[in-house]
Amino acid sequence: MTETWQPSASIAALRRRSEILAHIREFFSQRKVMEVETPLLAPYSVTDVYLQSYAIEKPPQSVPLYLQTSPEFAMKRLLAAGSGPIYQLNKAFRQEEKGRQHRPEFTLLEWYQPGYDHHQLMQEVVQLVMGVVPNLQLVYVSYRKLFQDNLAINPHNVRLNDISPLMHKNGLGNLLEENDVTTCLQVLMSHVIEPTFPDNQLTFVYDYPVKQAALARIRADEIPVAERFEMYIGQIEIANGFHELCDAEEQRERFRQDQVMRCQHSMPPVAMDEKFLAALESGLPDCSGVALGVDRLIMAALELHDLAEVIAFANDY
């Protein structure tokens, strides 16, 4: 009798959600970007140290299967096969804790534009987002300028000695670890810099330190940077994009480094996606891609503050 069977989101919010999903499909249809679907259940997964996928306990044919954390590898195989521009609007799964801005199952919009660099793709993201969340002030800022303006450090060559006083000053001294400047930068970003973004600002942060390249290509400036960007509405990160790495050898080497890190953190190794690497070897066209958290975008459009308010049944477990 006391079962709470009602949805966590209001019907009005779900109607807006449906309109936004229709708007997204219309946006891509007009631009002749093909909608694709790739498997949610696959025999490989990401090697990222801080992304855990769910493994299926009793897979058919006893092949280990994972719920996909993003459709990136499969979509790049389509690109390598000559698909041209593609997008996917689908669920993704990440073994994460739950919070107002995190759900283990969420809706991800991912798209790729052959021939675009990350700046051209950012402009396309603006056009999509502005059509969903109006009246945003657009700001582009490099990762370097953000850290120089807010914390007076150059994030691309800062040393632990220079960054640790900033950690202590902001009450984050307990997170300092030897040789881990990257974590310091990420924490300073989320605790000190992001809170300064105004609520109505659409912020693109671009050109990340090479240690945070993930699957982005590296540009050989005097200080090399990764051609990666993140997009925020207000203080909430909504999207992450790359001018994609196309070099199979470098990709394999990054997977290897992830595996070493996973091992150091006593985490289980994950099988590298050999089909994806083979597709890279055969040739991935120069392209940029972006993954956008649709639930968060809808939350921003509706000016709500908890994902449960835009997902039908977010609190069943």
Add this chain to the structure above:
Amino acid sequence: MATYNTNDFRGGLKLLIQGDPCSIIENEFVKPGKGQAFARVKLRNLKTGRVLERTYKSGETVEAADVMEVEMQYLYNDGAAWHFMDNATFEQLSADANVVGEAAKWLKEQDICTLTLWNGAPISVEPANFVILKIVETDPGLRGDTSGGGGKPATLETGAVVRVPLFVQQDELIKVDTRSGEYVSRAKDD
């Protein structure tokens, strides 16, 4: 030593931070894009009442504080300490002015209040939300005034001073909300 993992964090959980017992007010899961996950917590120091913020790596463990809340009857004040008794076990505890703090002005002998104990010793005292106290001193109000407008100060038997409507008189019992320190109504002696 009991500990909590960040996965256990939730409102009301008691942690030991830099030697002081603290209670979690709010816990937010934070994950920078492609980075490590953190638990960002807002806590209240139960000794000082101060609010502080801490961030822990997801999965980290933090020492638990042995804190519990007990309902006890206030017995008397001997000039230096306030004495309380557990009505179930008849065990008695005493607390000094630092611990009792602002609650002192609402404590009437035999009233039930809530004590927060850390490692068995009291660190704070909460009076009941509503207490009934006698007015020991107030100016006579204007005749015929039956509304609550304006009001006047009244000193209560515990020493607290609250604003009461003009029609309320000395020696009357009144009900007071201890959280706001405001007069609620007249009360009957029962």
